[in-house]
Amino acid sequence: MAKTVEESEDDTGKQGAYTVQALDNAISLLMLVADNPDLGLSDLSRKLGAGKARVYRQLKTLEDRGLVSCSEPHRTYRLGYAALLLGAKASAQIDLVQSAKPFLDRLGKALQETVQLRVLDGQESVCVANWVPDRDLRVQTPVGSRTPLYAGSGKILLAYMPEAEQAHILSLPRKRFTDGTMVDEGALKAILSQIRHDGYGVSRGEMEAALISAAAPIFGQGSRIVGVLVVGAPATRMDNERLQHTLDLVCAAARELTAVIGGSPPSSVVRPGSF
Amino acid sequence: MAKTVEESEDDTGKQGAYTVQALDNAISLLMLVADNPDLGLSDLSRKLGAGKARVYRQLKTLEDRGLVSCSEPHRTYRLGYAALLLGAKASAQIDLVQSAKPFLDRLGKALQETVQLRVLDGQESVCVANWVPDRDLRVQTPVGSRTPLYAGSGKILLAYMPEAEQAHILSLPRKRFTDGTMVDEGALKAILSQIRHDGYGVSRGEMEAALISAAAPIFGQGSRIVGVLVVGAPATRMDNERLQHTLDLVCAAARELTAVIGGSPPSSVVRPGSF
DNA sequence: ACCATCGGTTCATTAGACGAACCAAATCCC
DNA sequence: GGGATTTGGTTCGTCTAATGAACCGATGGT
Numbered sequence: 001m002a003k004t005v006e007e008s009e010d011d012t013g014k015q016g017a018y019t020v021q022a023l024d025n026a027i028s029l030l031m032l033v034a035d036n037p038d039l040g041l042s043d044l045s046r047k048l049g050a051g052k053a054r055v056y057r058q059l060k061t062l063e064d065r066g067l068v069s070c071s072e073p074h075r076t077y078r079l080g081y082a083a084l085l086l087g088a089k090a091s092a093q094i095d096l097v098q099s100a101k102p103f104l105d106r107l108g109k110a111l112q113e114t115v116q117l118r119v120l121d122g123q124e125s126v127c128v129a130n131w132v133p134d135r136d137l138r139v140q141t142p143v144g145s146r147t148p149l150y151a152g153s154g155k156i157l158l159a160y161m162p163e164a165e166q167a168h169i170l171s172l173p174r175k176r177f178t179d180g181t182m183v184d185e186g187a188l189k190a191i192l193s194q195i196r197h198d199g200y201g202v203s204r205g206e207m208e209a210a211l212i213s214a215a216a217p218i219f220g221q222g223s224r225i226v227g228v229l230v231v232g233a234p235a236t237r238m239d240n241e242r243l244q245h246t247l248d249l250v251c252a253a254a255r256e257l258t259a260v261i262g263g264s265p266p267s268s269v270v271r272p273g274s275f
Numbered sequence: 276m277a278k279t280v281e282e283s284e285d286d287t288g289k290q291g292a293y294t295v296q297a298l299d300n301a302i303s304l305l306m307l308v309a310d311n312p313d314l315g316l317s318d319l320s321r322k323l324g325a326g327k328a329r330v331y332r333q334l335k336t337l338e339d340r341g342l343v344s345c346s347e348p349h350r351t352y353r354l355g356y357a358a359l360l361l362g363a364k365a366s367a368q369i370d371l372v373q374s375a376k377p378f379l380d381r382l383g384k385a386l387q388e389t390v391q392l393r394v395l396d397g398q399e400s401v402c403v404a405n406w407v408p409d410r411d412l413r414v415q416t417p418v419g420s421r422t423p424l425y426a427g428s429g430k431i432l433l434a435y436m437p438e439a440e441q442a443h444i445l446s447l448p449r450k451r452f453t454d455g456t457m458v459d460e461g462a463l464k465a466i467l468s469q470i471r472h473d474g475y476g477v478s479r480g481e482m483e484a485a486l487i488s489a490a491a492p493i494f495g496q497g498s499r500i501v502g503v504l505v506v507g508a509p510a511t512r513m514d515n516e517r518l519q520h521t522l523d524l525v526c527a528a529a530r531e532l533t534a535v536i537g538g539s540p541p542s543s544v545v546r547p548g549s550f
Numbered sequence: 551a552c553c554a555t556c557g558g559t560t561c562a563t564t565a566g567a568c569g570a571a572c573c574a575a576a577t578c579c580c
Numbered sequence: 581g582g583g584a585t586t587t588g589g590t591t592c593g594t595c596t597a598a599t600g601a602a603c604c605g606a607t608g609g610t
Contacts, residue, residue, distance in 0.1 A: 018335040018589095020567070022297035022598065027340045031357075034364045041557055051600045056558065060293040065302045066396070069369075075557060079365035081396060082306075084372065084403055087362005088418040089309045090354035094344075097359065121341070121356060128359055143363035293558095295598065297567065316588055326569050331589070350588060556607065567596080576587065 025050065026058045030083075033068050037078035044077065096218070096227055097129045099260050103229070103253045104131040111246060113233040114139035117218075118153060119226065120161070121146070123169055125154040128227075139211060139232035150174050150188060151181050152207040153215040153230040159195040160217050160225035160266070166192075180205040199265070200251050202243070205235065212238040214246045216254035220263040229254045300325065301333045305358075308343050312353035319352065371493070371502055372404045374535050378504070378528045379406040386521055388508040389414035392493075393428060394501065395436070396421070398444055400429040403502075414486060414507035425449050425463060426456050427482040428490040428505040434470040435492050435500035435541070441467075455480040474540070475526050477518070480510065487513040489521045491529035495538040504529045 025048075032047060033039070039047070045055040059077060062068040066082030091097050100117045108115045108131030117129040124146045132138055149158040149169055158166060174183045180203075182188040195201040200216045213232040220226040231246050238246070258265060300323075307322060308314070314322070320330040334352060337343045341357030366372050375392045383390045383406030392404040399421045407413055424433040424444055433441060449458045455478075457463040470476040475491045488507040495501040506521050513521070533540060 018332045019339060020297065020301070020332045020336045021565090022295065022567070023301045023333060023336045024340070026295070026298045026301070027336070027342065030361070031340075034361055034368075037368045042555075052557080053559080053601085054599055057293045057295045057598080058298060061295050061298045061302070064294060065299070065306075067302065078368045079361065081365070081369065081394065081401070081403060083361045083365035084369060085362070085401065085419040086305070086309055086354065086358045087360070087365060090356070090358035090362060092417070093309075093312045093353045094356065094359060119356065126356070126360065128356060142367070144360040296596095297598070317586080327588080328570085328590080329568055332567080552610090554607105554609090557605100559604075560602085562601100563599090565596105565598080567598090568594090570593100571591085573590070574588095576585105578585070579583095580581105 026062070029055060029058050030062060030067060033077050034079055038071070038076045040074065040076055091129070095261055100129055100257055103257050104129060107131070107231065107249055107253050108133060110249060111231060113231050113237070114141060116141055116230045116232065118157070118228045118230060120157050123149060123172065125149055125157050125228070137234055139234070141232065147207060148175070151177060152203040153201065153213050153228050155191060155203070156195055156201045156215045156217050156228045157225060159192040159201070177207050178205050178209045180209070182206065200247055202247070210235050212243065214243060214250050216251045218254050218263065219258045219265050220261060223264055223266040226263065229257065301337070304330060304333050305337060305342060308352050309354055313346070313351045315349065315351055366404070370536055375404055375532055378532050379404060382406070382506065382524055382528050383408060385524060386506060388506050388512070389416060391416055391505045391507065393432070393503050393505060395432050398424060398447065400424055400432055400503070412509055414509070416507065422482060423450070426452060427478040428476065428488050428503050430466060430478070431470055431476045431490045431492050431503045432500060434467040434476070452482050453480050453484045455484070457481065475522055485510050487518065489518060489525050491526045493529050493538065494533045494540050495536060498539055498541040501538065504532065
């Protein structure tokens, strides 16, 4: 029934020639614990399609190193402090995140709306850093949250992606979230080229009806897109004037951030006078 | 020379009976990358006392899973996005951290000083969550930063630790950071019992001369100490009156937090009328 | 009081992790 | 510039050690 993890070969699970299985399996376990906290040994081994002995030993090893911890009442596992510290160190080491923080801060404080930095991961967009305002009604997007590439701010990542990959993504089935979700390939392609032309993108309720977001691309060396800066707000707080203002700030921030990390925007978006 | 990692047997490196070495070694590598970003293959394998082949394969597996990433220019490794996301999930899963966040927030906003949640890890205190004010002069203590247990806020963790462990820690050598650092065992023990009596602790420049911190313990089930809430401020901003106010808030927050996570303070600190 | 399932343990087998040896390409270093 | 040392990366055979299957006592639902 439950297809075993080790034999998956198609989707993301292609393991390079240099994979250490013992380690790769253990990472699967770690990720499983991350995604499903508070499962017991049996549940974990079942979901992994692996023997209990293996899972048990891997768990204990991870536990010894503090990456997972075992809650005593009913022997249930979740991530431990070492995972927390690892994340803190990662956020300090990853250039893009580190460089983006002051920009997120500044944008957030200026607009008092949720600001995110999102990057491409597989066929999705992941939030890797954010700033959230301290108000009752706000857009909530925790670090780690994922969205597809064909809706909302993901479109910016899609728009600037290498042709081949983009075509592949476009060939995948799309799910409708709201009335505004772009499911038609033609319309989507048109928007993507619009985004490339404008150098920014706006989503009006594509993922969530009452939500508007404004996003601008960040580029690295060789004009490769490395992330998007996104401001998300309740539609009620985003009239046209305010949207324009938001776009100005986001685009400026994205341009600056691109410069900071030593990247360069593709030639097509270099407007007259900007050089 | 460089003693190999696998053979360490004393300090923290005792590997339980159920350790899978392949995984344990790989975790050592991951931690090494976390602590020394931007090292090359040879450096890493040397620091680990392991062959290049092994390290290379482990690195590639970690890279496939996004836990580390390889910067192209000179093939140098650092933590990857998966580590970042793991940390985000950990912080959502670890009850103490999750429950503490609103308290950190409230304390920070009320006092406009750095607030930290620290827990015990090995023989040190580690910061696992914090709130930092947006002012020019502030105490900077990133998540993951470590301090010994005999100085500053670590003393609270030490004070409420089980006798045996406490004795062990006290038997270790102590390093003097400032004039205020407690190196004398007698004085230190006196302070520890003072802390247990008061239910809070104050550090006046024990770690850093110009720095005052006020800290209160957080207890879990069975009155076991699970963390400390710490407010740190430049001494110049902390006169006696303000210190008293700070202590009131920190103690109240720690008490509330203890209640929220279902813990109970030890009987000795239950003041008359509080029950 | 039953049965199902739990976390944990043991052991023999053989998969697969690893060390040693070996490359080609950079980088030193006079 | 060119010999000497590095570097990152690769290959292969050996023997370690990771694993699956089977087992066990404890727990808990009914």
